[in-house]
Amino acid sequence: MHGDRLADLPLPRTLHDELIAAGRARPHHVLPDTGWVSCWMESAEDASAVIELFRLQYERYSFRRPTSTVR
Numbered sequence: 001m002h003g004d005r006l007a008d009l010p011l012p013r014t015l016h017d018e019l020i021a022a023g024r025a026r027p028h029h030v031l032p033d034t035g036w037v038s039c040w041m042e043s044a045e046d047a048s049a050v051i052e053l054f055r056l057q058y059e060r061y062s063f064r065r066p067t068s069t070v071r
Contacts, residue, residue: 007039007050009057024049 001007008028011019016035019025025037039050 005041007041007054008036009039009053010034010036011057019053025053 006029009025013035016025016037019037020027025039027038028034028036029038037053039046039053041047041050
């Protein structure tokens, strides 16, 4: 997050391309040729959409995490 209006997220290239094609994100504002995307928030709806992207990213990482019975 940058301030209260811009969120940047790293994504796998295929997901990056899908989200940009769907209009859900833009190429990163500084590094457009990477897997990063930028999402500008102008309204509560924009913020909700960004929260969904953070949730998507969280779920991707939480499902990849190996489970262990050792604590």
